[in-house]
Amino acid sequence: xxxxxxxxxxxxxxxLLFLGSFGEKWxxxxxPQGFTLHWYLEVASDxxxxxxxxxxxFVAIATCGIVVLIGLPMAYGMERGTLKxxxxxxxxxxxxxxxxxxxxxxxxYIILFSSDAFPYLGTTWLLVIGHVVSTLPYMVQTLIGDIxxxxxxxLEQAADSLGASFRQRFxxxxxxxxxxxxxxxxxxxxxxxxxEFQLSNLIAGFLNxxxxxxxxxxxxxxxxxxxxxxxxxxxxxxxxxxxxxxAPTGTFGERKxxx
Amino acid sequence: MKISLQQITFTYPHTxxxxxxxxxxxxxxxxxxxxxxxxxxxxxxxxxxAGFEHPQxxxxxxxDRPVQVxxxxxxxxxxxxxxxxxxxxxxxxxxxxxxxxxxxxxTEDRLARALEMLRRVGLEAFADRxxxxxxxxxxxxxALARALVFQPNALLLDEPLSALDAKLxxxxxxxxxxxxxxxxxxxxxxxxxxxxALSIADRVAFLKDGRLVQVDTPKNxxxxxxxxxxxxxxxxxxxxxxxxxDTDRIETPFGVxxxxxxxxxxGSSSTALIRPESILLYPSIEAAQSQHGTTVFPCKIIxxxxxxxxxxxxxxxxxxxxxxxxxxxxxxxxxxxxxxxICLFLKTx
Numbered sequence: 254x255x256x257x258x259x260x261x262x263x264x265x266x267x268x269l270l271f272l273g274s275f276g277e278k279w280x281x282x283x284x285p286q287g288f289t290l291h292w293y294l295e296v297a298s299d300x301x302x303x304x305x306x307x308x309x310x311f312v313a314i315a316t317c318g319i320v321v322l323i324g325l326p327m328a329y330g331m332e333r334g335t336l337k338x339x340x341x342x343x344x345x346x347x348x349x350x351x352x353x354x355x356x357x358x359x360x361x362y363i364i365l366f367s368s369d370a371f372p373y374l375g376t377t378w379l380l381v382i383g384h385v386v387s388t389l390p391y392m393v394q395t396l397i398g399d400i401x402x403x404x405x406x407x408l409e410q411a412a413d414s415l416g417a418s419f420r421q422r423f424x425x426x427x428x429x430x431x432x433x434x435x436x437x438x439x440x441x442x443x444x445x446x447x448x449e450f451q452l453s454n455l456i457a458g459f460l461n462x463x464x465x466x467x468x469x470x471x472x473x474x475x476x477x478x479x480x481x482x483x484x485x486x487x488x489x490x491x492x493x494x495x496x497x498x499x500a501p502t503g504t505f506g507e508r509k510x511x512x
Numbered sequence: 513m514k515i516s517l518q519q520i521t522f523t524y525p526h527t528x529x530x531x532x533x534x535x536x537x538x539x540x541x542x543x544x545x546x547x548x549x550x551x552x553x554x555x556x557x558x559x560x561x562a563g564f565e566h567p568q569x570x571x572x573x574x575x576d577r578p579v580q581v582x583x584x585x586x587x588x589x590x591x592x593x594x595x596x597x598x599x600x601x602x603x604x605x606x607x608x609x610x611x612x613x614x615x616x617x618x619t620e621d622r623l624a625r626a627l628e629m630l631r632r633v634g635l636e637a638f639a640d641r642x643x644x645x646x647x648x649x650x651x652x653x654x655a656l657a658r659a660l661v662f663q664p665n666a667l668l669l670d671e672p673l674s675a676l677d678a679k680l681x682x683x684x685x686x687x688x689x690x691x692x693x694x695x696x697x698x699x700x701x702x703x704x705x706x707x708x709a710l711s712i713a714d715r716v717a718f719l720k721d722g723r724l725v726q727v728d729t730p731k732n733x734x735x736x737x738x739x740x741x742x743x744x745x746x747x748x749x750x751x752x753x754x755x756x757x758d759t760d761r762i763e764t765p766f767g768v769x770x771x772x773x774x775x776x777x778x779g780s781s782s783t784a785l786i787r788p789e790s791i792l793l794y795p796s797i798e799a800a801q802s803q804h805g806t807t808v809f810p811c812k813i814i815x816x817x818x819x820x821x822x823x824x825x826x827x828x829x830x831x832x833x834x835x836x837x838x839x840x841x842x843x844x845x846x847x848x849x850x851x852x853x854i855c856l857f858l859k860t861x
Contacts, residue, residue, distance in 0.1 A: 404595060411597035413584040414562055415611035416662065425610070429601045 267487065273480030285477070292481035302482060304460070305467035308377065309489075312453075312463060313446040316384040317439050320392045323385070325435065328396035329427065333406055343397065346390045355387055359455035366456075375458025383456055384446045391445065392438040399434035444493035448486065464489075513575055513665040513698055514540050515561060520570035522560055531556050531722040534570070538666075543692050543699045544727075545709035547745065548719035554702045557719070558668050561700065563587050574665060585614075590659030590697075594671040596651045598643035604630060604654045605639040611662040629661040630654070633691070649680045656691060666698040673708060681705075685712050706746045710734065718742050734787075740857050743785045750786040750834050754856070755779065762856070766830040767809060771854040783857045788824065790853030791836035793844045800846040808848040 274292055276285020296302050331343055362383060366374040373379045400406070408430060412422045428435075450465040457463060464486055472479045515538040523530030531553040538544045546554040559565040561572065563584035572580050579587060598607050605626050612622035630636050633653035643651055652672060659667060669688070673681045689712045692699045703709050709716045710730040717727040718741075726738040737743040740751060755763040756776045762769050762784060769784075776782055793811075794800035800808040814833060815826040822837050827847060836847065 403600070404597065407593055407595060407597045408599060410562075410564055410584070411591065411593060412599070412610070412614075413564075414587070414589055414591040414668075415614065415658065416585050416588065417610075417614040418585060421614050425614075426599060430599075 270480045270483050270487070273476055274484045276477055276480075279476050289477075292477040293485075295478055296482045296485060301462075301467055302464075302471075305462055305464045306485075308461045309447055309464040312377065312381050312384055313443050313493075315381045316388060316446045317442050319381065319385045320389055320442050321435060321439065324389055324392035324396060324438070325427075325431070327389075328393045328400060329405075331393070332397055332400045346393055349390050355383075355449070355452035356455065358383065358386065359452045362456050374456060375461070377458075377461045380453060380457055380461060380463070383452045384449055387449070387452060388442040388445045391441050395434050395438035395441070396431060399431060403430055405430055440493045440495075444490045447493060448490045514538065514573075515666060515698060515700070516571075516573040517557070517561075518571040518573070520557075520560060520567045520572060522556060522565060522567045522569075524556075529553070529556075529722065531560070531719070534724055536717060536724060536727065538698055538700060540698055541696045542714045543689070543701060543712060545701045545703060545713035545716045546719060547703060547706055547709045547716060549745065550704060552719040553722040554704075554719050555670055556722070558591075558670050558700060558702050561666075562589055562591050562668055588662070588665045590662070590664035590667045592652075592655045592659050592667070592669045592672045594674055596643070596655040596672075596675075598651055598654055598658070600643055603640050603642055604635060604646065604650075607643065607654055608657045608661050611658065615662060626657075626661055629657040633657045633687075648676050649684060652676065652684060653687075656688070660691065660695060660697070663695075664697070666700065667692065667695075669699065669701040669703075671703055672701075673703070673705070681708070688712065710746070716746075718745065736855065737785065740783060740785075743855070743857070748788050748835060748837075750788065750791075752784045752786065752832075752834075754782050754784045756782060756856075762854075764832070766832040766834075767807065769849055769854065770807060770851050771856070772851075773856065776856060776858075785855040785857065786834070786849055787853060788835045788837040790850045791827075791834055792848050792850065793825070793827070793836055793838045793840055794846045794848075795843045796845040800848055808846050810845060811847045813844055 273279055273285050275288050275290070277287025277289045277291070279285035362379065363374060365371060366379060405427065408426050409422050412426045417425065448465060449463070450469075453463045454466050454469075457466060468479070468482050468486060471482050517534045517536040520534040520536075521530070521532050523532075529551065534557065536544075536557075546557055548554045556565065560567055563579075563582060563586075566580060571578055574587070584591075598604075599610065602610065605623065608629050609622045609626035612625060617625070627636065627639060630639055633656055635650060635653050635657070638646060638650060638654075643654065646654065652675075655672070672688070673684050676684060685708055688701070701709070701713065710733070713730055715727060716730055716733050718725045718733065720741050726733060726742050728736075728738075733742065733746055737746060743749045743751065752764050754769075756773045756778050757763050757768060758778050759773055760770060762771050762773060762782070764784065771784070792800075794803065794808070797808060797810055809829045811827040811829045811834075813825050814828050817824045822839055823841065824835065824837050825844065826833050826835055827844065829847065834847070838844075
């Protein structure tokens with residue numbers, strides 16, 4: 254019962270947004286009237302939305318790339334080290350997204366990067382770095398979980414004893430074994446990056462505002478326009494997270510020729 | 513290839529655990545079993561030889577060559593892990609061919625050699641299967657094949673049979689022994705199962721708290737354990753506090769026994785080891801005396817366990833309880849103890 258109420262509470266606004274995006278008129282009625290694709294066309298032809306869409310896409314893709322490049326060696330190093338010190342870092346990394354809200358990070362950036370020494374506030378790359386910092390823990394967590402679960406350290410020791418070099422072990426054992434976790438971590442990171450608002454709102458420049466920020470401003474316009482713009486964002490992030498959770502976790506499904 | 517450990521000491525960072533002053537030589541073609549309770553350091557020794565850990569002190573030699581600084585990939589050793597550590601995304605054949613692949617062997621050659629190796633462990637028909645679809649015993653064989661296919665200098669087995677059920681474990685024991693003999697390969701087999709060690713090893717090394725206590729043939733380890741710990745760990749034992757009476761007799765809680773006391777002064781305390789099978793059981797005192805001239809004791813069964821081939825009984829002898837094993841299925845009313853089977857230890861516990 255509680256679950257149903259929760260789902261209604263969660264899904265009703267989404268359903269209304271969806272309806273609103275196709276409705277011609279929506280004033281002083283419970284549901285919108287008429288049917289039109291007009292709003293979607295308008296969103297698609299709006300230059301600031303177009304720009305924001307591609308900025309978001311770029312930021313999300315860049316974030317994903319950097320998060321893998323940093324996260325994989327990080328998770329691997331943390332899991333291989335048995336020292337107390339690394340355990341402490343693991344714990345810190347788990348808590349970081351909760352303990353340090355994006356807003357705090359953003360204020361830090363504003364202070365640091367508006368100085369003459371680092372005048373980078375408002376650049377797209379600073380935005381990417383912000384997203385990397387806030388999404389990295391999710392990737393590292395996913396990877397650490399699977400490194401443990403799949404017994405990767407021992408697999409790698411086995412490869413080592415069989416004569417594989419570090420590069421061979423990494424390419425033949427570590428990456429293939431973790432490919433599903435990397436993929437699923439990536440989609441989570443992508444979805445988070447696409448929907449990120451707090452941090453981006455504070456540190457994005459006028460020309461590289463991400464989609465959610467431009468979206469907020471659209472709510473001062475016609476409701477149908479705002480609804481359809483939101484639906485676009487919603488679909489983007491839902492697709493990303495579904496891909497993430499739906500990514501096959503079994504490691505034996507497909508044939509991969511490694512010989 | 514001969515492997516020598518000289519004065520090897522290693523402790524895990526920030527702990528007191530490790531191995532200390534290990535002197536051990538494994539001859540070419542020998543199968544050495546390393547036994548000890550968990551935490552005794554037996555797997556650590558394997559890790560040091562494999563190169564997963566590096567000793568803080570001492571010398572490790574392969575033949576005459578010091579190898580401490582070599583990474584595992586350069587040591588050319590076949591390692592079989594407790595969990596087998598087969599690569600889940602490679603088929604059985606690909607797993608076995610992997611060590612050849614990283615050595616740059618041509619595809620057709622390595623596949624042919626891997627298939628031949630799989631045939632030798634009886635898994636030719638399973639070449640295209642993924643590890644997850646193989647049974648424990650089959651995975652074990654794939655792991656063995658993978659560890660042998662590149663003709664390693666030595667084979668290191670880390671509790672390779674502990675995940676298998678009892679019957680398969682015994683079959684695989686013999687199979688490991690056969691493969692080892694066929695290949696004439698120096699092998700170190702770590703196990704907590706003393707029976708496994710005794711049954712396949714040329715020599716057995718017993719470890720306690722990171723130190724080597726005894727390295728001996730299985731027979732010597734069982735019959736002449738150096739310390740009480742060895743006696744307790746290897747096989748079943750009755751350990752009895754005794755007093756040495758003279759050069760030929762000891763006083764036990766249940767009476768005087770005839771036994772050689774060489775090296776012990778009369779009046780000193782000691783602990784006697786009596787294996788359950790060296791306690792001879794008879795239906796009655798009369799029967800015992802007629803068959804066995806020496807000292808016999810009346811006894812009473814406290815607990816009787818039928819194990820199939822043998823019967824393991826706890827008998828009470830003048831208030832003292834002894835564990836005995838016999839193939840005799842009838843009544844039990846008396847016992848005697850073989851003179852030569854009593855072992856004396858200096859320290860009492």
